[in-house]
Amino acid sequence: MLGCGTVGSEVARLLTEQAGELAARAGAPVELVGIAVRRPDKHPELPAELLTDDAAALVARDDVDVVVELVGGIDPVRSWLLTALNAGKSVVTANKALLAEHSAELFEAADAAGVDLYFEAAVAGAIPLLRPLRESLAGDRITRVMGIVNGTTNYILSAMDATGAGYAETLDEASRLGYAEADPTADVDGYDAASKAAILASLAFHSRVTAKDVHREGIADVTASDLAAARTLGRTVKLLAICERVTADDGAESVSARVHPVMIPRSHQLAGVGGAFNAVYVEADAAGELMFYGQGAGGAPTASAVLGDLVAVARNQVLGGRGPRESAHAALPVRPMGQTPTRYHVSLDVADRAGVLAQVAQAFAAHGVSIAAVRQRDANDTASLVVVTHLAPDAALQSTVDEIAKLDVVHEVVSVMRVEGEDA
């Protein structure tokens, strides 16, 4: 095992406590033969004879059949895992950052050596999600995967929404509870969710999607007043990962993958997903709509997914086989965000006089954006105007907002957010 922090310590505990049952399920003992950590002296709780600070040497040992990687980050982990795979050792990892950038080379190495590369813990923690996509739904045609895949930002947004708590104190609490990444900007700026979206889109659409292909916006710009405004409208704000199969008029298919804050009605099932919980909808032609829900972060929940993979790998080794390979045969191109159909919620403070609504409506019309609903509330000589659009290319919506912001009659663009799951 490489790394013994929040997740690794729980994996080590469960491997020890459940050794007998795991052996019975795997068909052979699953024995922890070594643990690489940065500072062995900081781990008096672990057997000293297992500890090393030399991960590369541990990976190379002859008595290692499987490498469980719980360090995180890209380098030097990438070279350790390639070395392991090239030497015929299966790999179990929770490292979404690495998989979202280098899965092609890792899968190729696993294929060449005929070994397993499993990573259920990398997306949505404890929730069985990747195996259902890779195996249970292999006979169906998935059209959409959408949900909350980052526990830290969901914890922060839930707390801000429920108590009006500040951003910084809530982030500290999420780090203390072991949800946040070593560098929590990976969570708040949406990098972690974007890595997960890349992994989900690759598996769902049998294509190669990397983190760079995912449009990414974090929650740093979501303010307490955004959440308060959403609340008065019966809505809330969630950071969603949305992966879609988009079919153009000529029938050509592409993949859209994005991560950004989204306003959803409080009646939406995702609105009730609080704390570090994750929830993901999958839509497929034959299956219809499926929903996966559970703990998306934290030591023990993530360790559950790691151990599930470890037992699967051990079973494969006992039987002399391996699990499913990468399936990227569809090779769908990635659609740029500007061409992705989205819907906007735009909240404006405008002058309260005749013709204002017409000017705002004209700006939407000029960009071919159709309006679904308008609400106006007056206060003295200004009015608050809320416009919700129908689906339009994201670039057209952005241009509309830019133009509206320049209108003399618009005092302030109070908030602009994409919406999901409502007509108005």
Ligand SMILES: NC(=O)C1=CN([C@@H]2O[C@H](COP(=O)(O)OP(=O)(O)OC[C@H]3O[C@@H](n4cnc5c(N)ncnc54)[C@H](O)[C@@H]3O)[C@@H](O)[C@H]2O)C=CC1
């Ligand atoms: N914490 C969570 O809720 C979840 C974490 N993950 C992923 O699991 C992985 C581990 O995350 P955490 O346990 O939270 O991290 P952590 O920071 O608590 O633990 C990292 C471990 O790696 C060790 N390490 C760092 N550099 C090393 C080196 N050069 N050589 C040997 N050991 C080294 C550290 O000593 C520590 O034991 C990451 O890839 C993370 O993205 C995935 C899902 C959930």
Ligand SMILES: N[C@@H](CC=O)C(=O)O
């Ligand atoms: N930092 C991540 C951990 C799990 O993947 C999160 O907050 O979801």
Ligand code: NA
């Ligand atoms: Na999972």
